[in-house]
Amino acid sequence: MDLFEYQGKEFFARYDMPISPGKIAFTVDEAVAAADELGTPVMVKAQVHTGGRGKAGGVKFAATIDDVREHAGNILGLDIKGHVVGRVWIEKASDIAEEYYASFTLDRSAKKHLGMLSKEGGVEIETVAEENPDAIAKIWVDPVAGLTEAETRAWVADAGLPDAAVEGSVAILQKLYTAYTDGDADLVEINPLILTPEGKVHVLDAKVTLDGNATFRHPDYEQFDATQTRDEREAAAHEKGLQYVGLEGSVGVIANGAGLAMSTVDVVNQVGGAPANFLDIGGGANADIMAGALEVINNDPAVKAIFINIFGGITRGEEVANGIIEAMGRVDIDSPIVIRLDGTNADEGRAILRPNLSDQLMMEDTMLDAARRAVELAG
Amino acid sequence: MSIFVDENTKVIYQGLTGSQGSYYGRLNREYGTQVVAGTHPTKAGTEVDGVPVYANVGEAVAATGATASCIFIPAPGVRAAVMEAAEGGVEFIVAITEGVPAHDEAWFFNKLRADFPAVRLLGPNCPGIISPGKCNIGITAGHIAKAGGPVGIVSRSGTLTYQALYELKQKDIGVTTCVGIGGDPVPGTSFIDCLEAFEADPETKAVMMIGEIGGSAEEEAAEYIKNHMTKPVSSYIAGVTAPPGKKMGHAGAIVSGGKGTAQAKMEALESAGARVGHNPTEAGELMAEIVAAL
Numbered sequence: 001m002d003l004f005e006y007q008g009k010e011f012f013a014r015y016d017m018p019i020s021p022g023k024i025a026f027t028v029d030e031a032v033a034a035a036d037e038l039g040t041p042v043m044v045k046a047q048v049h050t051g052g053r054g055k056a057g058g059v060k061f062a063a064t065i066d067d068v069r070e071h072a073g074n075i076l077g078l079d080i081k082g083h084v085v086g087r088v089w090i091e092k093a094s095d096i097a098e099e100y101y102a103s104f105t106l107d108r109s110a111k112k113h114l115g116m117l118s119k120e121g122g123v124e125i126e127t128v129a130e131e132n133p134d135a136i137a138k139i140w141v142d143p144v145a146g147l148t149e150a151e152t153r154a155w156v157a158d159a160g161l162p163d164a165a166v167e168g169s170v171a172i173l174q175k176l177y178t179a180y181t182d183g184d185a186d187l188v189e190i191n192p193l194i195l196t197p198e199g200k201v202h203v204l205d206a207k208v209t210l211d212g213n214a215t216f217r218h219p220d221y222e223q224f225d226a227t228q229t230r231d232e233r234e235a236a237a238h239e240k241g242l243q244y245v246g247l248e249g250s251v252g253v254i255a256n257g258a259g260l261a262m263s264t265v266d267v268v269n270q271v272g273g274a275p276a277n278f279l280d281i282g283g284g285a286n287a288d289i290m291a292g293a294l295e296v297i298n299n300d301p302a303v304k305a306i307f308i309n310i311f312g313g314i315t316r317g318e319e320v321a322n323g324i325i326e327a328m329g330r331v332d333i334d335s336p337i338v339i340r341l342d343g344t345n346a347d348e349g350r351a352i353l354r355p356n357l358s359d360q361l362m363m364e365d366t367m368l369d370a371a372r373r374a375v376e377l378a379g
Numbered sequence: 380m381s382i383f384v385d386e387n388t389k390v391i392y393q394g395l396t397g398s399q400g401s402y403y404g405r406l407n408r409e410y411g412t413q414v415v416a417g418t419h420p421t422k423a424g425t426e427v428d429g430v431p432v433y434a435n436v437g438e439a440v441a442a443t444g445a446t447a448s449c450i451f452i453p454a455p456g457v458r459a460a461v462m463e464a465a466e467g468g469v470e471f472i473v474a475i476t477e478g479v480p481a482h483d484e485a486w487f488f489n490k491l492r493a494d495f496p497a498v499r500l501l502g503p504n505c506p507g508i509i510s511p512g513k514c515n516i517g518i519t520a521g522h523i524a525k526a527g528g529p530v531g532i533v534s535r536s537g538t539l540t541y542q543a544l545y546e547l548k549q550k551d552i553g554v555t556t557c558v559g560i561g562g563d564p565v566p567g568t569s570f571i572d573c574l575e576a577f578e579a580d581p582e583t584k585a586v587m588m589i590g591e592i593g594g595s596a597e598e599e600a601a602e603y604i605k606n607h608m609t610k611p612v613s614s615y616i617a618g619v620t621a622p623p624g625k626k627m628g629h630a631g632a633i634v635s636g637g638k639g640t641a642q643a644k645m646e647a648l649e650s651a652g653a654r655v656g657h658n659p660t661e662a663g664e665l666m667a668e669i670v671a672a673l
Contacts, residue, residue, distance in 0.1 A: 106481055108564050108594040111488050143486040184482050214480035216455050243628045258628025259536020259591055262617040267658050269620040280628040313520040313541045344520050
C-alpha cells in the first residue's frame with residue numbers, strides 16, 4: 001500500500017518524528033482556508049502515488065494567500081504521469097540549509113534490512129546512485145538484532161553529515177527504523193531530510209509503502225487501503241477479493257495461480273495480441289469465483305475476447321468445467337470465450353464443456369492455440 | 380535419489396486439525412507420505428483421520444521421530460509456528476501459508492540462520508515439495524508427476540510448477556524432486572540451495588528452473604549455474620510483459636526501479652548456458668531435447 005506524502009507524515013508523527021504543521025485540501029477554497037490558518041508562507045504540494053511531482057509543477061512555494069489560490073487552482077486536476085491530482089497538502093514553509101536522503105527497505109538478496117543515507121538529498125536517489133554511488137552510505141541491519149544507537153552514529157559518520165546535523169539525524173534515523181519495523185513498512189523514505197539554518201534536522205517529505213499482508217496487526221491501515229490509486233476495474237476486482245491488474249489491451253485474461261496468469265499475459269503478447277488485464281483467481285476455480293471474474297472482465301469495454309486458462313491441480317477438471325458453465329449462466333457475457341483446460345481430469349472437464357461449445361464458447365487443447373484463437377477473435 | 384525428502388521422511392502437520400491442513404494432510408497421506416502427527420495447543424490426545432495430535436512439535440517429535448513439519452497455520456501464527464518447529468527438533472520445515480508479512484519472513488530467516496543453522500525452511504507461500512512416488516508435502520497434485528528421474532524442478536510459482544510437471548509427464552519424463560520455493564520476498568530456500576542439491580544428487584541429470592519477475596534471485600542463480608553447475612538447465616521466466624510498479628499476484632513479483640525484469644533474468648540465464656523457453660511448453664520441449672541428449 002502506497003501512502004500519500006501527508007499520510008506518510010502522519011505515520012512518521014506517530015513515532016515522534018519532527019514534521020511541519022499542515023492540512024489536506026480537496027478544493028481551492030479549502031487550500032486557502034488551510035493557508036489562512038497556518039499562516040503564509042506555505043508550500044502547496046500535489047498528493048499523488050508517483051514521483052517527479054516537482055518537475056511536473058506539482059509543488060509550489062506560496063508567499064501570499066493569492067499565491068495559494070493560484071497554485072492550488074493549477075495543481076488540483078493536474079495530470080502527473082497519469083495520476084490526476086485530487087488533493088493538495090498545504091504545509092508551513094521551511095528554511096533549508098542542507099538537504100539529505102534517508103531510507104529503509106528490505107534487501108532481498110542479503111535478506112536483511114538496508115538503510116541508505118546520503119548528504120546529497122533532494123534529488124532522486126537513483127540519480128545519486130548512478131552518478132556518485134560513494135555519496136550513499138549503506139547499512140545492513142539484521143532484523144533479529146535490530147539497529148543500535150552506536151551503529152546509527154557510525155552510519156551517520158560514514159555518510160559524512162556535518163557536525164550540526166549529527167545528533168538530530170541519529171535521533172530521526174532511530175525513529176525511522178522503528179517506524180519501518182513496527183509499522184510493517186516495505187519502504188520508508190525521507191527525501192529531503194533537511195538541516196535548517198537554526199540547526200534543526202527536520203522531515204520535509206515522506207514516502208511510505210506498507211505491507212498489505214500485515215494489516216492483521218494494524219487494523220487502522222484500512223484508511224490507507226481506501227486511498228489506493230486503482231482504476232475502476234481494479235477497484236471492482238479488489239472488492240471481490242480478486243488479484244487484478246489493469247492493462248491496455250483487448251483480450252481479457254482469467255487464470256488460476258499468479259505464475260500461470262503472468263504466463264498467460266505473456267503468451268497473449270507473444271502471439272501478437274494485447275491483454276486487457278492480469279487476473280489470478282487462485283488455486284481453485286469454483287462457480288462463484290469464476291462468475292465474479294467474468295463480471296469484472298465483462299465490465300471492461302475494451303475487452304473483445306476472453307481467454308480462460310486453467311490448470312487443474314488439486315481442483316479437478318470437471319469441477320472447473322461445471323464452474324465455468326454455471327458462471328456463464330449467471331453473467332451475461334458480451335465477448336466470445338476461449339478456454340484451455342489442462343491438468344487433473346482435463347478429459348472429463350473437456351467432455352463436460354464440449355456440448356456447450358458455440359460461437360460464444362470455444363475450447364483449445366494448448367495454451368498457445370487458445371491464445372492465438374482469442375487474439376484472432378479480439379481482432 | 381531425491382533432495383531434502385524421501386520415502387522415509389516422517390512429517391508433522393502443524394494445523395492438521397484445520398480445514399486446509401486436514402484436507403491436504405489426507406491427500407499427502409494417500410499419496411504415500413508418512414504423515415505421523417498433527418499439532419494443536421488444546422487438542423492433544425485427539426486424532427485426525429487416525430493421525431495422532433500432540434500439543435506441540437517437540438512432543439510430536441519425541442513420540443514419532445518425525446524429522447519434517449508442514450505448516451498450514453494462518454499467516455498471523457506462522458512466525459511462532461516456524462520457531463516452534465525449529466525448537467521442537469525437526470530439520471525441514473515447509474510453510475505453505477500465503478500472506479505472511481515480509482518483516483516476519485526476514486526475522487525468522489535470520490533467526491533460523493543464527494540459532495538453527497542445520498534447519499531448512501521451504502516457503503512460506505509455496506506449494507511444497509514432491510519427490511514423485513516417495514513423498515509429497517504440500518498442495519501439489521501428486522498424480523501429475525512421473526516418478527523416477529532424470530529431471531529436478533525448482534520453481535517460484537505454484538501453478539507453473541504443476542504446468543512444468545505436467546509438460547514433462549506428457550513427454551514421459553520423470554522427476555527426482557520438484558521444489559516450489561514460493562513467490563515471497565524472503566523465501567527460506569533459494570534457487571541456489573536447490574541447484575546445489577540437484578548438482579550433488581546422482582540421480583538428477585538435468586534441472587528445470589521456473590522463475591518470475593521481481594528481485595534478483597534468478598540472476599544470482601544464473602551466476603551459480605555459470606560457475607558451479609555441470610548439469611544442463613532449462614528455464615522459463617514468467618512476466619516478460621508485466622508493467623513496472625505493479626505486483627503480479629505474488630508479493631515478490633514486482634518490477635521496481637527498472638530492476639527485476641524478465642528480460643534481464645532471461646539474458647543472465649542464457650549467458651550462463653541455460654536454455655531459456657519463452658513459455659512453459661517451450662521450456663518443456665527444451666528439457667525433452669536435453670533429456671534425449673543425455
